[in-house]
Amino acid sequence: MSHLETTYYDVVVCGGGAGGVGAAIGAAKAGAKVCLVEKYGFLGGAATTSQVLAYCGLYQQGKDPIQAVAGVAEELLTELRALGLSADPHCSETTGNWIVMLDTELLKLALDRLLRKYQVDIHLHTRCAAVSRTGKDIEAVTLAGMEGRSRVVADAFVDASGDANLAMLTGVDYQIGNREHKLQALTMPLRIGGVNPSVKIDRANLQKAIGDYNINGQFPIARTDGGILIRLPLSRDLWWMLVDLPLDDLTSRSFTTAEMNGREMAHAYLAMLKQLPGCEQAYLVSTGPQVGVRETRHPESRYTITRDDILEGAEREDSVARAAWPIELHAEAGKPVYHSIGGRGFAQVPYDSLRAKGVDNLWYAGRVIGADDQAYGSVRVMGTAFATGQAAGVAAADFADRHHVSDVSSVQRQLLAQGAML
Ligand SMILES: Cc1cc2nc3c(=O)[nH]c(=O)nc-3n(C[C@H](O)[C@H](O)[C@H](O)COP(=O)(O)OP(=O)(O)OC[C@H]3O[C@@H](n4cnc5c(N)ncnc54)[C@H](O)[C@@H]3O)c2cc1C
Known part of the structure; x- marks a missing residue:
């Protein structure tokens, strides 16, 4: 030493x-x-x-x-x-x-x-x-x-x-x-661009889209209310919390699975969002350097x-x-x-x-x-x-x-x- x-x-x-x-x-x-x-x-x-x-x-x-x-x-x-x-x-x-x-x-x-x-x-x-x-x-x-x-x-x-x-x-x-020894869920907050600031996301529409997605979607969405969805300052991008992931333990393997599944979910949920009026041009600006760990x-x-x-x-x-x-x-x-x-x-x-x-x-x-x-x-x-x-x-x-x-x-x-x- x-x-x-x-x-x-x-x-x-x-x-x-x-x-x-x-x-x-x-x-x-x-x-x-x-x-x-x-x-x-x-x-x-x-x-x-x-x-x-x-x-x-x-x-x-x-x-x-x-x-x-x-x-x-x-x-x-x-x-x-x-x-x-x-x-x-x-x-x-x-x-x-x-x-x-x-x-x-x-x-x-x-x-x-x-x-x-x-x-x-x-x-x-x-x-x-x-x-x-x-x-x-x-x-x-x-x-x-x-x-x-x-x-x-x-x-x-x-x-x-x-x-x-x-x-x-x-x-x-x-x-x-x-x-x-149960851990609180991970969440991957998403930053979504391409939705004009004048567009107000209609919660009822979003909830219907989530209901439809959940019928056959690969990653069922737990936040059926549409999750936290707020305009960010300056960019006016959307800040969206919808990607939630259980965490079984603190091994790198579990975090790896969560990071990779989280990215799949982010893109799948974006595709769903793009079906809403005014969101056709939406794109994923960032998922952040890493998943959110509670x-x-x-x-x-x-x-x-x-x-x-x-x-x-x-x-x-x-x-x-x-x-x-x-x-x-x-x-x-x-x-x-x-x-x-x-x-x-x-x-x-x-x-x-x-x-x-x-x-x-x-x-x-x-x-x-x-x-x-x-x-x-x-x-x-x-x-x-x-x-x-x-x-x-x-x-x-x-x-x-x-x-x-x-x-x-x-x-x-x-x-x-x-x-x-x-
Ligand atoms: C999805 C999610 C949503 C949340 N929503 C909110 C919210 O809206 N508002 C809110 O206030 N809180 C929210 N929280 C809780 C909050 O983010 C954390 O509890 C808070 O960041 C804790 O602050 P901290 O400084 O203790 O730890 P952290 O913010 O985790 O900072 C710890 C730092 O230590 C560094 N570090 C770790 N190990 C080492 C090491 N060995 N050597 C050097 N550096 C190291 C890390 O890189 C990190 O930068 C949320 C958390 C999650 C996961």
Whole structure:
């Protein structure tokens, strides 16, 4: 190991999605020297890797949008607006929830600019590939990049990989999927061009076309309501969620089957769409670099947020973030079920749900945080991921500074100073 080139940081963040971006900037603003590692050639996580082109969880459910997440997410929206995206809350026609619609290319650029502004050392095309430990701490991460392997030593680490890769490499126990090890369905969001913005897709027509397709079609469509279908900003392309795929396990073979079947389904469903008036010239702009993955590993944390915490809108003294998205479950492919949040319309996220069990210098961000299978349906969304990421980053920087885990009040003070909402 020692022959590898070694660099030193205060905080290393694994993953450049909403959770990782929140963590890297939160840590950098707290004064840490930060390294962010991302396996793709751009930041954004599911938004840019899988065309998940809407931020959920930034606002509470209700008649009017009430903000639930600020801080880093707010700074990103400001960058996006400077690039010409409205980034205003939009009420989803199908769910009635408030979302912020995105544009992939503007998002990539806005994220680059924001991270550069805070002098985060970004390693794209690089994976966290191995971990070395000393007792209860992580000592270093081995990175696999274009130039081969290198070693990064740091005081504190944040797992924002979505898949809990860092926790897994560290040896933290984890559960795959829910208690029965069943995983939420994959979805391949489609981007459809060639449908004039003046054309309003008639849902009744679409549902009839789906009914007809389902009689003999090779890939029966579960979302018989037509799925989520929204115009994207700028391009006015259609953003369509109709391709749902079950996932049996986390093997590469299962993902390969899903990716290839997903593409077959995308083209078959496009052919069906083209039969609708005004859609004759429709074409598939993109299926995204990879299929959308909702759920993989849940590593052990020091607190597990429960379904009741979310449904009651639990308020807590050790809160470091707000979860405002209703519980959204995808147990059956294509049949999402929603449960609203009680109380004041958000649940407070406890600090210990961000802390790895049994490892003192590892924090969780985004969809890696400790939550049971139902609470996970709320806390995983990207708006909330920015908030839990920022909290994990601040806590990691605080640890790097003091070399011990300080009282949550120190983390809360710094988060408030950074404009976060607790
Ligand atoms: C089909 C679908 C629809 C969804 N709809 C919405 C929606 O409309 N709005 C919403 O807010 N949320 C939605 N979600 C949920 C949301 O996208 C995710 O839960 C969210 O992206 C989690 O953010 P994250 O930062 O934790 O993880 P991710 O966005 O998954 O980011 C993790 C990053 O880590 C990187 N990474 C992983 N392993 C390594 C490694 N070893 N080394 C280096 N880098 C690594 C990955 O490449 C990735 O960029 C949806 C999810 C799916 C699948």
